[in-house]
Amino acid sequence: MPIDTLVGESGSGKSLTALAVLGLLPTGVAQQGGRVLIDGQDVTGLLGAAQRLRGSVLAAIFQDPQAALDPRWNVERFLVDRFVRLRAMEKRTARAAAADILHQVGLHDPARVLRAYPHELSGGMAQRVMIAGALAGNPRILIADEPTTALDVTTQAQILDLIRDIQARTGLGVMMITHDLGVVAEISRRVMVLYGGRLMEQGKTAEVLETPMHPYTSALLAAMPDMDSDNAPVPIPQGGNEQISAFGCPFAPRCTRVLASCHLAMPEPTLLRDGRSYACHTHVEAPKAQAKERLHAHA
């Protein structure tokens, strides 16, 4: 399975999507519809109830690893606990497995790391420990919610390499959440662009980034500062205080290509080949052939 990414600004619903899949929605937030399928099996609602399933089928890592680790537990206790609970291991086997899994996440002095408490770990080391904890249950899918956002750029590159490497080695499915299109370009084969809780566009990463079909994707790309170009990042228009219509496209108030119909109804996704789709009235009404041509030119 390739690495997929979910990209969008804060408030776009990307983390909530992950939490819904994990069955970890906060109190007061309920899933109103839809299903979660893993290998064709419906697991909707199962995950919240069965903790064991979480961890052994789906595992997650988050932005702030220091906050996700219990400050009173050293790394050994954390990892042994994972192995005992998720793999029903004896404590002694679990200890050996803990040392072993640290090697797999690139921590090559396991004796020292196992004794360490979270506050003694650097951000990069703590995220590696979290990844080790996530892998302990031998999950089929890893959900990584902004796993490198709080890290230095050099450490970020190392962690992205590690996730890519683990994915290739184990065939684990990875769903990565990020707000950084640079990270998307580096790591994912497919990308989903979210805005206002809706899917704006999805497809192969290279195609979406090279020939964006949705005005929001284009705006997000233009807003990214580019290290190799003099083109200044272009802010996305603020859109004033007008309410987002409950029926319309959530991006309509900020969209430069907005049509009257955008405020009235959320566009249905337009499907292209290779699982590419976008949800926008402006392209549907503009000559569709032209858009397709652009896509083919790049393929």
Next chain:
Amino acid sequence: MPMLEATGLTRSFLIKRPLRKPVAVSAVGGIDLAIDRSETLAIVGESGCGKSTLGRLLLGLLPVTSGSVRFEGRDLATLPASDWRGQRARMQIVFQNPLEALDPRLPIGHQIAEPLAIHGTASGSSRKAEAERLMREVGLSVSLYDRRPLELSGGQRQRVVIARALATDPAFVVFDEPVSALDVSVQAQIIALIRRLQEANGFASVFISHDLRVVRHVADRIAVMYLGRIVEEGPVKEVLRSPAHPYTRTLIDAVPQIRQRPGRERQRLQGEAVDAMREQKGCAFRPRCPLATIDACALSVPALKSLGHGRSAACHLATGMRTPLQPLV
């Protein structure tokens, strides 16, 4: 004469350790730099490299251990206390987290007007008018005057902090990671605002950031820091295009890019910066350096040498020339 000049700037902190002797850790270890009027210098590096400490030293917010900072020809360390108030109006800082920099209970208009009252630059009635002018200048609607920080978005709060910093019409502003906590679209707005203000107001600035993608668009020159020292300095575009120091190169290679630079193998930086508390000989970057092969790297700390064209680097290999080896001790 540059507007701001730092020579031999060092700052160390005494770290207390349980059951062991306190140890002096050098956060900034011997930095020389100069900033001209209307010029922006970006300071980049990983967390813990001393870039924020350097920013505070340049403003006199933190006393230096040794070395000096001269602002408009005057040494900040010898400035009499009575002159500091006037001096503060000339130099300002914008922090990363506006919520921590603003008073949560005070309407934002009052916070923008406060420096005007402190420095006596505007009297009661004209103060509000001036605060409103500043709000418009940074792109804030005047209708937000009586709002409190929590009622604003992250981007609006950062505009408030910038407006307040500009209230005294400073000649020098330190921006300490001003866009790091913002969403990309808001980040683009604040970058555009800072660029516009730089041009309109002509202040000199230091832009501290860990994001090389951002600094290209706000700075004229760049200084790359590693463990308390500047390892490379020069015009921002040239340094990003062809870095002279291996650390700069790995930093650039680590930036997640939408469009990859063609035809070049990226170098990955291994490990993390060595513990600043551990003394070590030779170049501080040596343990992680992909190039450190010659003896000089292990024996002597490379000095920041000029490479011509306004560029300099602190690397024994930067010019391909060996520096004379220091005698073994």
